[in-house]
Structure formats: structure tokens, C-alpha cells
Amino acid sequence: MADDAVVVDDLHKHFGSTYALRGVSLTVPAGTVCGLLGPNGAGKTTAVRIVTTLLRADSGRVTVAGHDVTREPDQVRRSLGLAGQAATVDGLLTGVQNLVMIGKLYHLPSKVAKARADELLERFSLTDAGGRIAKEYSGGMRRRLDLAASLVAAPPVLVLDEPTTGLDPHARAETWDVIEELVRAGTTLLLTTQYLEEADRLADQIVVVDHGEVVADGTPAALKAEVGGQRLEVTVVGDPAAARAVLARHGTVTLRDGRLSVDAAGGASRVAEVAAALADAGIEVDDLGLHRPSLDEVFLRLTGHAPTDTNDTADSADVAHTTPTSEEIPV
Numbered sequence: 406m407a408d409d410a411v412v413v414d415d416l417h418k419h420f421g422s423t424y425a426l427r428g429v430s431l432t433v434p435a436g437t438v439c440g441l442l443g444p445n446g447a448g449k450t451t452a453v454r455i456v457t458t459l460l461r462a463d464s465g466r467v468t469v470a471g472h473d474v475t476r477e478p479d480q481v482r483r484s485l486g487l488a489g490q491a492a493t494v495d496g497l498l499t500g501v502q503n504l505v506m507i508g509k510l511y512h513l514p515s516k517v518a519k520a521r522a523d524e525l526l527e528r529f530s531l532t533d534a535g536g537r538i539a540k541e542y543s544g545g546m547r548r549r550l551d552l553a554a555s556l557v558a559a560p561p562v563l564v565l566d567e568p569t570t571g572l573d574p575h576a577r578a579e580t581w582d583v584i585e586e587l588v589r590a591g592t593t594l595l596l597t598t599q600y601l602e603e604a605d606r607l608a609d610q611i612v613v614v615d616h617g618e619v620v621a622d623g624t625p626a627a628l629k630a631e632v633g634g635q636r637l638e639v640t641v642v643g644d645p646a647a648a649r650a651v652l653a654r655h656g657t658v659t660l661r662d663g664r665l666s667v668d669a670a671g672g673a674s675r676v677a678e679v680a681a682a683l684a685d686a687g688i689e690v691d692d693l694g695l696h697r698p699s700l701d702e703v704f705l706r707l708t709g710h711a712p713t714d715t716n717d718t719a720d721s722a723d724v725a726h727t728t729p730t731s732e733e734i735p736v
């Protein structure tokens with residue numbers, strides 16, 4: 406396979422007056438995981454549909470395993486598996502029947518298709534449920550069957566559109582385990598998600614999209630670092646005013662949920678310094694420690710809204726969004 410399994414270059418797509426994609430570019434090196442992260446309506450599914458040949462872009466170029474999605478759609482389809490956002494399994498067929506049917510669509514001989522179905526059901530802990538119709542599956546089981554279905558043809562590139570949305574924490578963790586196993590075995594993965602934790606856990610590279618544009622692109626660690634280094638957080642017993650004065654010697658102090666916070670460029674030595682200064686001032690400390698910004702905070706800074714903000718309307722891509730704001734209130 407080409408070194409870059411998926412290359413997306415300057416994609417534009419509009420639906421009527423809605424601009425779903427406004428120049429999205431990203432590259433997924435073979436054998437890595439790219440997390441396409443964004444809130445509702447950001448353009449994730451539109452990008453995924455173009456990459457998987459289900460939709461044509463207005464302009465821009467996409468290659469999958471070196472094949473152009475417009476000129477060589479058949480080769481592209483042979484190189485990838487897709488688990489879409491809406492379940493694609495047939496509810497009236499059993500788990501086994503669903504997977505066998507897909508195998509036959511890929512022209513696998515019946516015996517091979519059945520063996521492949523059994524192997525995938527086993528891998529996704531669905532062996533016992535394999536004989537039941539999919540309609541009776543729980544949401545998590547259906548999601549796993551969807552994932553299994555996307556793997557019938559053992560594609561080198563896998564595209565998963567929000568694979569764990571709607572799953573409970575247990576089912577989500579199980580799905581992550583399965584995905585990690587696939588990646589260890591060499592599958593290249595393009596994954597969309599609204600969950601920062603998911604992108605953080607699974608992705609080598611995160612591309613943050615908002616209103617059809619890439620607002621950030623980097624490793625999870627780099628994105629966190631871009632938004633801010635470590636902070637020193639302190640909770641004191643009683644009125645925080647005196648502690649605030651001590652911390653103010655080290656930078657701008659913010660107060661949130663009763664926690665004081667200040668830049669901690671010095672790391673551990675800064676902790677010791679501040680702890681000593683607070684003790685000198687006779688301030689009783691309840692909690693003191695270093696804090697790295699979470700990806701939630703990164704997202705908020707980059708987009709101006711929380712990751713699961715669902716206030717976007719269908720034509721939100723046309724609305725200029727506001728400058729990022731911080732929840733933190735400077736003291």
C-alpha cells in the first residue's frame with residue numbers, strides 16, 4: 406500500500422446553501438489512526454462519505470491506498486471497510502446470516518464466508534448471539550456486528566463513523582479494545598468521533614473540524630500543549646483571597662469551581678515553591694497539584710463551544726461562529 410493510506414486534499418462540499426466542507430485536508434499514514442473530531446454538523450460524515458465513494462465532492466481530491474475516489478472507485482472500495490453512523494445490518498437476519506451475506510457480496514465461497522462470519526463473531530464476543538436476529542440485539546451488540554460487517558473483506562483501511570456513539574461505558578470500552586486490536590494488526594483507521602476521550606485513547610493524530618473547516622491538527626499531546634502547558638491548581642480551606650495573592654506572584658490567577666489555577670511552567674519545582682509560600686502565609690491547603698489541560702478544554706478553546714454542543718442547526722455552517730471563550734473567570 407502507498408505510504409499514506411488516505412489523502413484528503415482541500416475538499417469542498419455544499420448542500421444547497423449549507424457549506425458542509427470548506428477546504429478540509431488531512432493525511433493518514435498507513436498503519437496509523439486518525440481521529441476526525443468535531444461537534445454535530447461539523448462535516449465529519451460528509452467527509453467520510455466522500456472518502457468511501459458514497460458522495461462526490463464539489464472540489465478537492467481524495468486517494469485511498471493510492472487510488473483516486475473519483476477515477477478508481479472500485480479499487481477504493483476494495484481497499485476499505487466502512488461502518489457508518491447508522492447501523493447497516495439487516496435486523497431480520499441473524500448475526501451469522503448478516504456476515505455471510507456480506508461475504509457473498511464480496512464473492513467469498515459459501516464455506517469461506519461462513520468461516521469468516523464465525524471468526525468475526527468470536528472476535529466481537531457475539532458467538533452466543535450469532536443465531537439470533539439482529540433486531541433483538543442491544544445497541545452495543547448491533548454496533549459490534551456493524552464493526553464485524555465492515556471487516557468481512559479484511560480491508561487494509563477501515564473508516565468508522567462514530568463507532569461508539571450511544572454506547573454505554575462498558576460497551577464503549579469493549580469496542581475500543583477491538584479497535585485497538587485491529588490497529589495492532591496493521592489496519593489503517595480513519596475514525597470520526599464526538600468524544601475527545603475516544604480520540605485521545607485511539608488516535609495517533611487528531612484532526613479537529615468545526616463548521617466544515619479544520620481548526621486544529623496534531624497529536625493529542627501536541628494539541629494539549631498548543632492550548633496551554635501545565636497549570637498548578639490549588640484548593641484552600643476558607644477564603645481563597647490570601648492564597649490568590651500568593652499565587653499571583655507566579656502569573657495570572659483564575660478561579661473555577663473553588664479551585665485557583667496559575668501557569669506552572671516550572672513543573673514540580675514550582676509546586677514545591679508555591680506549597681512553601683502558602684505554608685509561610687499560614688494558609689491551609691486542601692489540595693494542590695499539577696494539571697494538564699484536558700482535550701475537552703482544548704476543544705473549547707479551539708471551537709468556542711463544548712464537544713457535545715448540539716445547538717448547531719442544519720445551516721450552522723453558514724453562521725460565523727464566535728471567538729473562543731474560556732469558562733475560567735479571571736480573579
Ligand SMILES: Nc1ncnc2c1ncn2[C@@H]1O[C@H](COP(=O)(O)OP(=O)(O)OP(=O)(O)O)[C@@H](O)[C@H]1O
Binds near residue numbers: 448449452
Ligand atoms: N444530504 C444532505 N443534505 C443537506 N444537508 C446536509 C446533507 N448531509 C449533511 N448536510 C449538512 O452538512 C453539514 C455537515 O453534516 P455532517 O453530517 O457531515 O456532520 P457531522 O459532523 O457528521 O455531524 P454529526 O456529529 O451530527 O454526525 C450539516 O450542516 C448538515 O446538516
Ligand SMILES: [Mg+2]
Binds near residue numbers: 449450451490566
Ligand atoms: Mg455524522
